[in-house]
Amino acid sequence: MIRFVLGRIGFYALVAVVLAFFTLPLLWLVTAPFTADPTYEVRVPLPGGGRGDGGTAAFTWDNFRAVLEHPYALPSLYNSVLLSAGTAALVVLLAALAAYALSRVRLPGRDALLYVLLLLSSIITGTAAIVPLFQLAVELDLIDSRLGLVLILTGGLLPAAIFMLKDFMDSTPKSYEESARVFGASPLQIVRHVVVPLVRPGLATIAVWAVANVWGNFLMPYLLLSDVEKQPAAVITYTLYTEGGQANLRLLSTFGLLYSVPVVLMYLFVSKKYGFRFHGGIKR
């Protein structure tokens, strides 16, 4: 009994330490943008704080003004939205069609194909393929083009997306579709009326996953987009330095906050709207 209690205490102490390890950067992210001269410490921004009394700092909105005035900060967030929304839309559309076909049609060697695809996916967006991809983009005149970047990112995400969605579709019973088929629904009607609503949580998951992936991708846009005005937030973050070559913590922290908020909001929205509810209707 004592051992059990001690074990529990030890376990929770460990959890607390791990939690603190992950929480501190987050705390810094939500406090630093509101402090007058951010450091690497976590300090509570208070009006009139920061006069030597430890743990507090002077509260200010100035950092946000600085970000607004930065010529590339806000446009880069817009670019990020454009890139990730475009990629997510393409990935969801193409992955859904491919996954549906792969899940419902028996092909010889289907599983082998899927695993090869999955293997390829880690190569396409991986560093190894950078040079050929760059050359391909140049040849196709897709260099320094957002469309080109969206296509390449889509290609990179598709295999894993197909893999995940196929798994999801495999677990939805076929009898829904067969039932609609006997009532005379055409294949397209079956997809629209039955399949899409049924796998909507899966589609939402893939969309969120694709957005998060593109949102955080640095290497691809850094290499394929040379025009600063087209670059997304992930790339712009690396340009936020002071004239002295030091990291500009005021801009960095504030921009970092603005950069994370949309993704967090998206997660909350999607999980509230689609969650992972399943309504039943198949009697088991």
Next chain:
Amino acid sequence: MAAIELRGLTKVYPGGVTALDALDLVVPDGEFFALLGPSGCGKTTLLRTIAGLEAATGGAVVIGGRDVTGVQPGERDVAMVFQDYALFPHMDVADNIAYPLRIKKVPKGARRGKAAEVGARLGLDGLMDRRPGQLSGGQQQRVALARVMATQAQAFLFDEPLSNLDARLRLEARTFLKKLQRELGVTTVFVTHDQAEALAMADRMAVMEAGHIRQIGTPAEVFQRPANTFVAAFIGSTPMNLLDATVRGDTLEVAGCKVPVPASAEGRLQDGERLVYGVRPEYMAYSDGPADAALAGKVAIVENLGASYLVTLDVGDVAVQAVVPEGREPAVGSDGHAVPRRDRALVYRDGELV
């Protein structure tokens, strides 16, 4: 309304399982037809092949005089209730019922009206804007039925429509379904592995084994005169006594006792022939005292069936069962005598009825 006719229907699955083996069957217009058989005998495959969800490997499916063997499911004018009901979880009850009409491009107002009408008929009013997940098993089953009714198809196919209901509800649903089919008069094929269900509901029935039909007939025919020992053993809530017998003149020697040759087999047996003698426990007259032409032994087990008892006698080294009315049940270990009814006893030669 239409008759369903199967001619030499064969289904071989990729991988080599022959689920249906040259099946011939005619279900006349308006009939309530049961397909009965143990799990894995090909019942679902048969229904799916009629519906067009599986392509026949050989033979033909004819519905209402039209050969539909190569026709898409949606154009066969049949409606099917799946074993899991397959109600669309993202649509409410009304939309589920109205779905076949949506496919037929009936305007929204009209189809909700029709759904309400059919739903009311099946006692679903008040549930029309619930999701399937918010319904009980019995209600889901009725929604599935309502959806099929809304199609106004020529024939209905039900795959084990009652197997997902609990025992009590199943009895109610049985009566309900039979009444509904009678009122609608739509040709209906339903599949079940429960012999009591098939006997209770069907106008006619077929008993299947491993892709073959072993007997077709009315429930009374199948119950009273099973065409072979497979059907004999499968039908009946208490299994039929199937006992090895030898012909001795105009009697049969069964487990060391002598019983007369059954009326139906009279004059068709050869002296000394070895056969199987079959008689249902319900068709045995039981007495404590000695009786003529009885199977006599010691009472081994007495089981309560409610209004009657199932008595198992050890006759020599074989077990013989008889149903005894309540109040007359014997004590375990006492002597018992079971006299088979001569007009209900049967003999099987090589597994087939003589």
